[in-house]
Amino acid sequence: MTDVEPILVADSLSSGYGDIQVLWGASVTVWPGRISVLLGSNGAGKSTMLRTISGLNRATSGRVTYRGRDITGESAPKRARDGIAYVMEGKRLFHARTVEENLMLGGYTRSRSRRTLRGRAGGIYEKFPMLGERRSVRAGALSGGQQQMLAIGQALMSEPAVLMLDEPSGGLAPAIVKDVFRIVEELRAEGLGVLLVEQAAEQALAIADHVTVLNVGKVVIDRPADQVEDVSVIRSAYLGMGDLETPGARGGQAQPEDQPTPPVDPAPGDETR
Numbered sequence: 001m002t003d004v005e006p007i008l009v010a011d012s013l014s015s016g017y018g019d020i021q022v023l024w025g026a027s028v029t030v031w032p033g034r035i036s037v038l039l040g041s042n043g044a045g046k047s048t049m050l051r052t053i054s055g056l057n058r059a060t061s062g063r064v065t066y067r068g069r070d071i072t073g074e075s076a077p078k079r080a081r082d083g084i085a086y087v088m089e090g091k092r093l094f095h096a097r098t099v100e101e102n103l104m105l106g107g108y109t110r111s112r113s114r115r116t117l118r119g120r121a122g123g124i125y126e127k128f129p130m131l132g133e134r135r136s137v138r139a140g141a142l143s144g145g146q147q148q149m150l151a152i153g154q155a156l157m158s159e160p161a162v163l164m165l166d167e168p169s170g171g172l173a174p175a176i177v178k179d180v181f182r183i184v185e186e187l188r189a190e191g192l193g194v195l196l197v198e199q200a201a202e203q204a205l206a207i208a209d210h211v212t213v214l215n216v217g218k219v220v221i222d223r224p225a226d227q228v229e230d231v232s233v234i235r236s237a238y239l240g241m242g243d244l245e246t247p248g249a250r251g252g253q254a255q256p257e258d259q260p261t262p263p264v265d266p267a268p269g270d271e272t273r
């Protein structure tokens with residue numbers, strides 16, 4: 001990992017919702033052509049990390065550096081325009097609009113020219129032929145896996161350098177998850193920096209270059225994926241064991257694995273679009 005400079009560094013971020021602090025000085029790093037995986041149990045703060053990097057949540061301390069520039073004070077639309085794309089959990093699409101219209105809307109952050117956008121959509125159809133075949137179908141009529149592909153395609157329409165994906169495997173059958181992860185690997189091969197938030201730890205680890213684990217808003221593991229011996233170690237870290245170097249030294253606050261997903265306010269206007 002030392003051979004490539006990071007494209008995005010979220011350094012010691014604190015953030016939350018009103019009086020509720022969720023992130024407590026947490027850091028993640030994204031490299032071009034690499035997949036950084038962010039793991040942790042429900043409520044650990046993974047989505048909050050992505051929201052803070054995207055600019056939807058304000059960092060109360062720490063900073064976000066992108067291409068060597070401090071962007072902590074910049075707006076979410078500016079970050080999206082500059083190449084930081086965010087696919088939110090739950091595949092937020094325009095269900096009544098067609099596949100093609102959803103793609104075009106995804107590209108508006110960077111270009112308003114229909115010709116340019118059509119050209120880009122053509123590129124997306126090459127990558128996802130299934131979307132090309134369904135370009136006139138309403139997004140709401142697609143299967144869950146197809147919607148996930150469309151959500152990723154929509155994010156790619158802005159030609160990002162960093163792609164943040166929040167639980168793309170959510171609610172999908174294992175075979176479809178495999179397809180989604182294969183696409184993520186292809187995007188890595190094309191040089192994109194990927195920050196992947198997942199609950200499906202085993203599958204995410206299989207494609208990860210770097211792994212960060214959050215527990216109650218703090219980083220408890222941060223290391224190259226090839227230095228993560230076992231997924232059970234990661235799972236223990238979810239529960240607050242913390243330091244991999246001292247297995248068995250259990251501490252911190254336990255987080256129930258099956259805690260229901262908290263409601264997250266819809267982003268106003270979904271500014272990544």
Ligand code: ATP
Pocket residue numbers: 017020022040041042043044045046047048049199260261262263264265
């Ligand atoms: P999950 O896997 O369940 O999505 P997560 O690790 O992504 O979990 P977050 O969604 O970042 O966790 O939530 C972290 C904490 O922030 C939770 O305790 C949650 O209740 C709280 N939280 C999330 N969104 C809001 C909100 N809009 N208002 C208030 N609190 C929130």
